[in-house]
Amino acid sequence: MADVKNTLVKFQSIIALLVLCIVLTIMSDKFFTMENGWNIARQISINVCISVGMTLVILTKGIDLSVGSILAFSGAVAAGLLKFGLEVPAFNTYIGFTVFGAILSGLIIGGTLGVFNGWMITRFKVPPFVATLAMLTIARGATMLWTGGFPITGLGDSFDFIGTGWFLGIPMPVWITAVVVAVAVIVTKKTQFGRHIYAIGGNESAARLSGININKVKIWVYAIAGILAAVGGIILTSRLDSAQPNAGMSYELDSIAAVVIGGTSLSGGRGSIMGTVQGALIIGVLNSGLVLLNVSPFWQQIIKGLVILVAVIMDRLNHPNED
Template identity: 50%
Template sequence: MDIKQETRKDGFVRVKVSGNFISKYGILIAFLMLFAVMGILRPSTFLTVGNQLNILRQVSINGIMAIGMTFVIITGGTDLSVGSMLAFASIVACSFAHPNEYLVFVPIIVALLIGALLGLFNGIVIAKGKVAPFIATLGTMTIARGMTQLFNGGRPINDLSTQFNFIGGGSVIGIPVPVIVFCVIVLLGWFLLNKTRFGRYVYAIGGNETTAKVSGIRVNSIYIMVYTLMGVLSALSGIVLSARVETATVIAGTGYELDAIAAVIIGGTSTSGGRGTIIGTIIGVLTMGVLSNGLDLLGVSSYYQQIVKGFIIIGAVLLDKKNKA
């Protein structure tokens, strides 16, 4: 049992909570407490249906990337290039998204293809070149950001078609399209990680790469697939972002890699690999979204919000270290 009750001699009941319970449900409890606090402090604005849908719409872009980052971090790696891949994929895609030029699926395919190629490049450098993920993706981050600035002379691309903008700003039966896209990616990510051989291999590599190799797992192929998947999801986030703001800019996605990594770590995925869940990542994404939204409603400066997020990330890592000790 994770929770035990003991009755003392004076009649009082003492509840003992084990560390296993905290490691399993700590982030969920923290999220519910945060949600309750924000609801108490700003009930007339925070708890409205419109604001809740706004939170979901806001977290969907980071959430899509966070699903891919979950796979990456479970393998024991990281990807610092996701924000730059988002920017490059979106700005190229938007050049094909002007009204009356191409069908809407053309810019989508272009973006996903660019994301896949950049992710594939990361995977090959890491798997075949034996370069540390931090260094490899740092290089790709710089390359992709430079290509974004070179494309279209550093100018933003706007005048996008109505069909393309619908991806970011439209809704279906009252549910924003970005939220629907996020939910679909969550379901696919959960299925891949929990119901396929690929998912089992991802966990195995993160747990012990040497043992995985001895067991006959094609470790290099899994690394390449994981980072390619990360690239595709980064590009998909770029499509949703550019469609939402109805433009593509060279600074799009700046800092998004930190938000994605933070959400995954807060959600309980181990930084050393081998442990993590899609459900945990969803809770991490929602926690970040509720925190940002609540602090905005409270009038807290974005500078202070960054400080708060930083402390939360450090706390999550320290908790992960404690649970493994």
């Protein structure tokens, strides 16, 4: 019985996903189609990118509430630099940006904000919840200032290809997400940095005594979370051909939901990248199914919240001795 229980716990996300797909296939003849499958894959690509970074953060027993705002600001910066360039009146200089330069700038912005989060948490011992909540507000305000409260549109076919193009019969966002997931799996499973992340989340005091530079690892983790939020922002901006000032609203909640549903413990030290991908798939399939069934958006929020709550309760029941 114990072996059966352990097997069910190990594969509970996959089982839940299969059951959900079967139920929705029965209830809607539009669900189990190739077109809907690709739609789900494109829709979850942004959440997967963000959630991979969130997984690393939560594995260290932290949290990042700022990823949605960092996504918005990074996407807006990339779009603004690509569309308008950068003027430096003091030197009477104008700097134009290629697609690559604009994307790189957006990634640098995301990484910089992530480093700032990590620095506040490690240097000044600000609780992650508070530090990233402050960054949520800062980055959202910066987005409004950068855009003037108006969308930045007309970004060109080359930039739009990132979010809307296809390569070898697969959407570009799916390719980008696959690369992010593959690199993250290798980092967490095969590198010393990955082992340090798990060690810090499992027992920070023991990790410090074993010689791990706790502060350095945490700063890197939040920097990666910021960069991956920027990746999501660039995909979203290119997909819409528009940088919206209010982009990424509540994306941090979907990200945390994917991580928790995928089996990563909020207590840190336990979880996996592939589990998070499964969690994001469950959310994507659930969202798609509810839309196809014409469920009210208000009920969709309630159902999603209940799913998150059930996932956390199951995690606590399966691991009752964790703090």
